Amino acid sequence: MRHDWIADILAVIDTGSFVRAAELRNITQSAFKRRIDAIEAQLGGPLFDRRRKPVALLATARPLERSLRASLQAQSMLLQEAGEVATGSGAITLACQHAISATVSPGLVRALSEAGLEPVRIRSGNRDECLVMLLSGAADLVISHAVPGTGPEPGGFEECCIGQDRLMAVAHPELPRRADGRLPVVAYPADVFFGGLVARLWAELPEGVTLHRRAETALTLAAYRYALDGLAVAWLPEALIAEDLRQGRLCRVAEAGPDLALEVRMTRLAGAGRERARRGWGVIRDLGGAVSERLP
CATH class of the missing domain: 3.40.190.10 (Periplasmic binding protein-like II)
Structure with a gap:
């Protein structure tokens, strides 16, 4: 279902009035009524009991409310992420090994947030899964453990050590x-x-x-x-x-x-990369000993 349709339906549910819902959606009452009529026509039947004051969903449609709210939230987050990718805005995604998500990542989130790189998304997985996220574009940087003395992963990766474990x-x-x-x-x-x-x-x-x-x-x-x-x-x-x-x-x-x-290493794709990956790399690299201080 379209994002705006869900928002229109929920506006009526939340306000209990087509008039107030139109105000909430910032459109005229007549235009909003036409949109609700179009939604119901597309779905094949009415959604609202118009005889009630306040207006409410028909009993048969009430079970839909929870799913509609969850869908609106998921679509809103997807639209935000898509917009950030398209515009190269400040949001950044770190793919972390599971243990690192619980130990090192809070300090990294704080530093990146203070640098204006919000929201910071943490994706967890084993080391190979994290590298796949990096290659696919689902992550900007990988934070993982490595054995001291081993070189960077083959395949166009660049690494730097940010801590000891x-x-x-x-x-x-x-x-x-x-x-x-x-x-x-x-x-x-x-x-x-x-x-x-x-x-x-x-x-x-x-x-x-x-x-x-x-x-x-x-x-x-x-x-x-x-x-x-x-x-x-x-x-x-x-x-x-x-x-x-x-x-x-x-x-x-x-x-x-x-x-x-063990070392805690940060990995990125070699080359120019996206702006937020370059900025995030610099912020975390410049923490210097601060990352190691968070480890025993």
């Missing part, structure tokens, strides 16, 4: 071993970024340490909850769990191997 094995302080002596763990799928890193760590476990996969998830935040709930050892970024370590809700599991150093 660590991947570490943690668990609830009272997590018991299984009866067979194996350590219960939550794994990541092999095709996600942390899955490859954890598989590398598992290949170097201390002698005598054996693992039992209790669960597998691609979501770092889900693995975090499993660790907090005492289900398993989880390998998590320190930025996500720093307060839990300080409060004793989680503890490091030394026998599960050493920590792995």
